[in-house]
Amino acid sequence: MTDPREEDKHVAPSRMWRLFSRSEVLIVPRTSIAGRALVVVVAIMTFLAALTTGAVMLVRAAASDWQSDVSREITIQVRPIEGRDIEADVARAVEIARAFPGIAEVQPYSKVESTRLIEPWLGTGLALDDLPVPRLIIVRVASGAAPNLPKLRQLLSDQVAGAGLDDHRAWMDRMRTMVHTAVIGGVAILVLMLTATVLSVVFATRGAMATNRPTVEVLHFVGAKDGFIARQFQRHFLVLGLEGGAIGGGAAMALFALAGLLRDWVLGAGASDQFTILFGNFSIGVEGYIAIVIQIVLIAAVAGATSRHTVNRTLNTIE
Amino acid sequence: MVRFENVGLRYGLGPEVLRDLSFQIEPHSFQFLTGPSGAGKTSLLRLLFLSLKPTRGLVTMFDQEVSTLSKDALALLRRRIGIVFQDFRLLDHMNTYENVSLPCRVMGMDEASYRSEVMELLDWVGLGDRIWALPPVLSGGEKQRAAIARAVIARPQLLLADEPTGNVDPTLAQRLLRLFAELNKSGTSVVIATHDIALMDEYDARRLVLHDGRLHTYE
Numbered sequence: 001m002t003d004p005r006e007e008d009k010h011v012a013p014s015r016m017w018r019l020f021s022r023s024e025v026l027i028v029p030r031t032s033i034a035g036r037a038l039v040v041v042v043a044i045m046t047f048l049a050a051l052t053t054g055a056v057m058l059v060r061a062a063a064s065d066w067q068s069d070v071s072r073e074i075t076i077q078v079r080p081i082e083g084r085d086i087e088a089d090v091a092r093a094v095e096i097a098r099a100f101p102g103i104a105e106v107q108p109y110s111k112v113e114s115t116r117l118i119e120p121w122l123g124t125g126l127a128l129d130d131l132p133v134p135r136l137i138i139v140r141v142a143s144g145a146a147p148n149l150p151k152l153r154q155l156l157s158d159q160v161a162g163a164g165l166d167d168h169r170a171w172m173d174r175m176r177t178m179v180h181t182a183v184i185g186g187v188a189i190l191v192l193m194l195t196a197t198v199l200s201v202v203f204a205t206r207g208a209m210a211t212n213r214p215t216v217e218v219l220h221f222v223g224a225k226d227g228f229i230a231r232q233f234q235r236h237f238l239v240l241g242l243e244g245g246a247i248g249g250g251a252a253m254a255l256f257a258l259a260g261l262l263r264d265w266v267l268g269a270g271a272s273d274q275f276t277i278l279f280g281n282f283s284i285g286v287e288g289y290i291a292i293v294i295q296i297v298l299i300a301a302v303a304g305a306t307s308r309h310t311v312n313r314t315l316n317t318i319e
Numbered sequence: 320m321v322r323f324e325n326v327g328l329r330y331g332l333g334p335e336v337l338r339d340l341s342f343q344i345e346p347h348s349f350q351f352l353t354g355p356s357g358a359g360k361t362s363l364l365r366l367l368f369l370s371l372k373p374t375r376g377l378v379t380m381f382d383q384e385v386s387t388l389s390k391d392a393l394a395l396l397r398r399r400i401g402i403v404f405q406d407f408r409l410l411d412h413m414n415t416y417e418n419v420s421l422p423c424r425v426m427g428m429d430e431a432s433y434r435s436e437v438m439e440l441l442d443w444v445g446l447g448d449r450i451w452a453l454p455p456v457l458s459g460g461e462k463q464r465a466a467i468a469r470a471v472i473a474r475p476q477l478l479l480a481d482e483p484t485g486n487v488d489p490t491l492a493q494r495l496l497r498l499f500a501e502l503n504k505s506g507t508s509v510v511i512a513t514h515d516i517a518l519m520d521e522y523d524a525r526r527l528v529l530h531d532g533r534l535h536t537y538e
Contacts, residue, residue, distance in 0.1 A: 029412045222422040223398030
């Protein structure tokens, strides 16, 4: 049998390089940390967090588009009043609106068009003259203009009996409330996921510290400060957090990119149009992807900071 | 260098395992710490190594009263003390060189500044050809010498050794004792905790004898 010492002597020169290349060997070995399970947990959490963020951003973007469309459009309603010629009132209202600064287009609905509007509720073959149905005038605001709507409202009510102006403010208020609720819900979900991630890292760090207790003790004996010991664990959890975050966040980014690409193919042209009306082009945009990347970095940082805090707390209980 | 005044130690609500210890360890001194099993040798070593705090009395090390020091200050103080454990406590994933140089890494030293010193020390303790070996493949004597090298690499002013000859044959025990004597000659105060009367007879040094938690000194 070969003497191990002799064997070592033979390989010594080739291992000299290895010795010094290993000089920065990790004091806490990576294999001593149950990292795989944590990477999976962090990946799932980041994936769900990124989906939540993306969904909230989609809702915000869609709501913003709706609000933008609606706020560029106002409606004048002319109610029929007995003894008055509604066509003359509509014409007068149109005239006032067209002359008002900041208005790009005024489009009165004809009798036929008004009939079509209420057909879904009242059926076909309706004689509009028999009913006191108000007439609508769609007014589009010029791009970039901010017309004085209270003044227009005042002009209309002064000069056209039965005319009113609806700038859809109540609807937009409800829309804003809905969007705020969605954002708050999204943030709450993110906080819950972050909390779950923090707790996972706490348990993983405690496990790693228990496994590495002999190493921690030796570090203490050779005069390591708590900060030095904590850094040995922190670097592992930072890397694990980055790995998990990159996997989860990357999967979410791929999903959003794929969903945007396959939307037409999966939904078909008709459904795709409806989808676009509801959710825009289903793209979270560059901002969305940046937000997900920030989440990945944030989760890695939280994992690192949590492990450091847990190590410090555990070290405080050792002595 | 080290001064204990009326020091007592108890674990939890149990009886005092060390009672009224008053002694000093002078610079450049050499002493054995002995006594029957359960007399409190390891507890006293842990007090000396600042990994335990006394329940009463005053411990002064390197002119600092240790009960008033912060954790970081205690860590800095520990760097002036080297310790050799009976069970070596080498890190299995690090080779001999990395284990021995660990104190230097902890102190934040650049590797280039301590590499030659570590190599020289490993040669001195007879491990020059085992620098790349991991602890699981080292013999008991080699582990012991690696542990001693780790304890002295940072040039401690005080070296504590807990049963350093407990796991080795008499020849190696004598060799290790010569090693400690050499370190003492180079200026390090040495405290060796041992049961080995034959070993103590080999070297004329002060004996600190623990019995029933009390310390008796024989110059």
